Amino acid sequence: MKIEANSYALVDYELLSDAGESLDDSAAEDGKPIRYVHGYGMLVPGLEGRLAGLGAGDKKELLVPAAEAYGEHDDELVYELERSEIDGDVEEGDEIVLEADDGEQRVVYVVELLDDVIVVDGNHPLAGVDLRYRVHVREVREATLDEIARAASDLESVEPHVHGADCAHDHEAPLMSLGRKKPDLS
Numbered sequence: 001m002k003i004e005a006n007s008y009a010l011v012d013y014e015l016l017s018d019a020g021e022s023l024d025d026s027a028a029e030d031g032k033p034i035r036y037v038h039g040y041g042m043l044v045p046g047l048e049g050r051l052a053g054l055g056a057g058d059k060k061e062l063l064v065p066a067a068e069a070y071g072e073h074d075d076e077l078v079y080e081l082e083r084s085e086i087d088g089d090v091e092e093g094d095e096i097v098l099e100a101d102d103g104e105q106r107v108v109y110v111v112e113l114l115d116d117v118i119v120v121d122g123n124h125p126l127a128g129v130d131l132r133y134r135v136h137v138r139e140v141r142e143a144t145l146d147e148i149a150r151a152a153s154d155l156e157s158v159e160p161h162v163h164g165a166d167c168a169h170d171h172e173a174p175l176m177s178l179g180r181k182k183p184d185l186s
Helices: 045-051 145-157
Strands: 007-017 022-025 034-037 059-064 078-082 095-099 105-113 117-121 131-142 176-181
Touching: 034 145, 045 059, 045 131
Parallel strands: none
Antiparallel strands: 007 022, 007 034, 007 131, 059 131, 078 117, 095 105, 095 176, 105 117
16 A cells, blocks of 8 residues: 555654754654654655655655745744843743734744843744654554544644745744744654
C-alpha cells in the first residue's frame, strides 16, 4: 500500500536545515517517529505532499521549500515589547505565549534583550528555512475509523492564520505574558 488519503503512516525521519544541520531526528534519545493519517494537515504541507505515493520500506530525501513548510520570514512579526509587559525574567531563545485583550494567543520567541525592551519574533523558528527530510517509511496501512475521526477533529479545531497584508489584527497591540518555555523546533 502507498501513502494516500486516509492511510495511516509511520515514518522515521531526520530533519536537516538547508545548510545540512540536524534539527530533529526520530532516532534521537527523545525522538519519536511521525505517526499520522494522510490528508488531514497533520504535517507541514510540503512534507505531507511529498510523502504521498511512498510505501513501506521506502527511503527518500525530500526537500521542502520554506514557503511549503513554516512560511517565509515576515519582518513585521519582529517587534519590541516593554520589559514591564513581561512577567518574570526571560532569556534569548525563550518562547513566550502572549495574549491580546481579545483573548487571541500568540507565541513569540525572544531574540534580543535590550535595556528597557525585549525584541521578540512571532515567526516560527524555521520560517524562511528550506528543510530537508531523510525519511524511511516503516508502515503504511488503511487508517481505522477512529484514527480518521481524530484526524478530522484535529483539522476542524485548527484555525489557520496567515500574517500579511490582509491580516485583521494589530501586531503591535499590547500583550501580556502567559508563560514561557524553550522552543520546540519539531
